[in-house]
Amino acid sequence: VARRLEEPFQPATFILRLELAKTLVSIDAEKLQLGVNELVNLLHERETNSWNLRIDAIRALGRIGSRAKSAVPALIGLTKDKRPRIAAFAAVTAIQIDPMVSDEAWAFLRESLTVDHPADHLQDEQEQRLRACIRVLETQKDMALAFLPELIALINDPTGDYLSEA
Numbered sequence: 001v002a003r004r005l006e007e008p009f010q011p012a013t014f015i016l017r018l019e020l021a022k023t024l025v026s027i028d029a030e031k032l033q034l035g036v037n038e039l040v041n042l043l044h045e046r047e048t049n050s051w052n053l054r055i056d057a058i059r060a061l062g063r064i065g066s067r068a069k070s071a072v073p074a075l076i077g078l079t080k081d082k083r084p085r086i087a088a089f090a091a092v093t094a095i096q097i098d099p100m101v102s103d104e105a106w107a108f109l110r111e112s113l114t115v116d117h118p119a120d121h122l123q124d125e126q127e128q129r130l131r132a133c134i135r136v137l138e139t140q141k142d143m144a145l146a147f148l149p150e151l152i153a154l155i156n157d158p159t160g161d162y163l164s165e166a
Contacts, residue, residue, distance in 0.1 A: 084132035
């Protein structure tokens with residue numbers, strides 16, 4: 001299996017590659033980095049439009065934890081992704097893997113959760129990013145504690161329109 005992962009895959013095998021990388025990581029500690037590398041490659045795969053598959057690869061890296069530190073630069077790069085959920089999951093996962101190195105990920109989340117004007121004046125992109133971050137933090141309760149002041153400020157917003165659907 002390890003030798004096959006080193007060879008290029010056809011784009012149609014994205015799901016197979018994802019499953020093989022996750023399996024390799026869980027079975028063989030010596031091949032862990034090979035599996036991490038394949039997961040990182042999947043993050044940049046352009047042949048699939050499925051953001052769910054990319055989020056699955058991001059989550060797999062998060063489950064690996066600190067042993068996936070080599071993936072942090074790729075995850076930080078994904079905080080600039082045009083899809084807010086991918087950007088938010090990437091930021092949270094980078095922090096999970098290495099809280100000390102991920103300054104850009106912390107900044108992304110803080111910026112996304114900070115609203116300097118009433119919610120009803122948010123532009124679509126800002127609102128999507130805000131909602132995505134709130135949804136991701138909802139699944140990561142421990143990390144959400146680090147953003148408690150921002151979350152409380154959002155709840156105290158007089159309009160609160162965007163929170164009702166987040």
